[in-house]
Amino acid sequence: MCLAVPMRVVGDPEGSRATVEAEGVVRVVDVSLVEGVVPGDYLIVHAGFAIEKLDVADAEERIELFREMARLDAENPGTEKGG
Amino acid sequence: MRHIRFPTSDLRPPASERRVLLGHGSGGKLSADLVEELIVPRFSNPALDALGDSAVVAIPEGGGRLAITTDSYVVDPIFFPGGDIGDLAVNGTVNDLAMAGADPLYLTLGMVIEEGLLFSDLERVLDSVKRSADSAGVKVVAGDTKVVPRGKADKLFLNTSGVGLVPAGFVSARENIGPGDAVILSGTIGDHGVAVMSKRAGLGFATEVRSDTAALHRMAAALRRLGGALRFMRDPTRGGLAATLCEACRGRPCGVEIGETVIPIDPGVRAACDLLGLDPLHVANEGKMVAFVAPERADEALAAMRGFVEGNDAAVIGRAVETRPGMVVLLTRAGGKRIVDLPAGEILPRIC
């Protein structure tokens, strides 16, 4: 039971509520479980609650790692297979 | 003697608050008023205006076979981004005729109204019926109105039956599908379902996604020119693209293979589905069609679909295959395969 998606905070939170957005989908979520939420943060949203912030720098680093893997694999296809 | 003045003008509620009463379905004066006031002026045509027990219409010259269909519309809410129940009731039935290869001619309109519905809402829906019917070139020739007590229906249910004419010699049947046939989808999936869900209590989210409700008979007629190379047409509505493809090949000697990366989908639809844990292949459409076409004519069919606004995003999404007969297989973006199933029941948001 753990489906959660990253959504970006738009506007200042009001008390325990904040408006979040992704691809034009907008919803008000409860942010009382996460400290220091500010506009622009990406929140991990589960069942209408933010359960954690997404570390954008960490995410970008991982995306770059995967891109690099894809690039190397395209240059030398199948080299790993022989192991 | 004191003069008592009755504020007669105040006995009638202001027009914006006028509501449908049980009496409007009683068959008496109020019923007649409703038909005279709301129905006849909007939909006027000789067959309807006669207000007989049946509409009597001529069968167009030139032969062919009659296509007859009926469908009921119970969408909640009745107004949603991109349309309302009136648009659905016309376009849905027109599309059922069109997928059978028919040129739509006539519609009937049955209404079950919950007591207390605002006249302004009813008129707004009837305006949509009128606009959609005009735009599709079909005439509303017969109708019926019933009013039920509060709670016995949900605001407004519509039923439309449709009559159309199928040109001699044209057959669209899933039995015609053979290995290698291209599967062409006329546009993005899931728009209608997401637009409606966004307005439902308990799910509430805002989105720019709008229902795709549209009549497809012109596009279908254009495809008919392919003759026998057009094997089969179907509009994926409830149950989504998955249900339509599963039904197309169920029990048949071939299956269908589709590619996740080539299925058109609006990013907003995908985001809403990710949020609610839904599979966009299961989410409803109201203005899309799938065509199975002989491979050598696929480009021609695609170009024909893209010639219409409602087919701008048309794409070849897969093909009929001999492996795995009767089944639909999705080649995923990640490079794996999975079997696509019918949705198990109503489409509900999940959190796991």
Added chain:
Amino acid sequence: MKYIDEFHDGAAAGALSAKIAAAAGRIGRPVRLMEVCGTHTVAVHRHGLRDLFPPGLKLVSGPGCPVCVTPADYVDSAIKAASLPGVTVVTFGDMVRVPGSRSTLVDARASGADVRVVYSPTDALEAAAGEPAREVVFLGVGFETTVPSVAGTMVEARRRGVKNFSVLGAFKQIPNTMRALISDPALAIDGFLCPAHVAAIIGSAAYSFIPAEFKRPCVVAGFEPLDILYGVLGLVTQLAEGRAEVENQYSRVVKTGGNALARRVVHEVLEPADAVWRGIGTIPVSGFRIREGWRDQDAARRFDLSVPALVENPGCRCGEVLRGSLDPPGCSLFGKGCTPERPVGPCMVSSEGSCAANYKYSRQE
């Protein structure tokens, strides 16, 4: 969707697949890994990831989701609540088709009960606030990921003075459940893909007993295809190198110590308790119950929801299927007393559970 779509790339998936095959080849024997979380199970199925693993690598499904492991008598109690006059049962969509001893919440609704589906427990609280004359009972199911949301909603209900809101609890905890699964000497699992959004709350360190006590590698991985493939690569790499440790590959969300604020909210409202797992039985300290000080919001104490106690079907061997020591068709109930339409254990309740998947696909071949 940003930070989701980037983790679906087919070319990177192909590269990871090749790396997994290479690492698995170095292990030199067949490998069985388990994804413990139902959301991983669904993602593996939905993205067809099994096709990207080499033949000697098997990914088996764990206990699934908290819904699948909800005992039948809990569903019976929920149905009883929904059948009381003036009571509305509000639930996540996942629950409504889970069978009780005789029927589901969908059946109850068809018979006139007021059952509503929401996306968030806050939607249930709004329903209660909007209809003060009705009693609103929210079905509080979930692992550590979901529990803070329900607890937070209970705190909010008290703060706002909403008196007609209560929760029927069947909360679950992952660590002790994994301990119960793993402690079996017959365990035939080489490594674990650990529940990641659970870890966002409890911290990746909560899994450290697995390598420490049981010498099995663990990876905390996200739920997108590349996350899962990278997680599997992490596990086979550890196995190939003879290591066993907790590797947090989902550091963009999961911290070693988790989310202390969320845990504080849970602690305020709930206390650890034993819990019954469908098909498995009672596992010590594998759930939460509502604290005495919050009994006014405890539906089980507010209404008489008692139902005849059910004895777990002794023929159900889900425990062994989950430990990887039995294949579904080896269970004598499989396909006979236990089918997706009338499931007995969690592996058949979940549409992606080991037994349900096996039943479905064996029929289609």
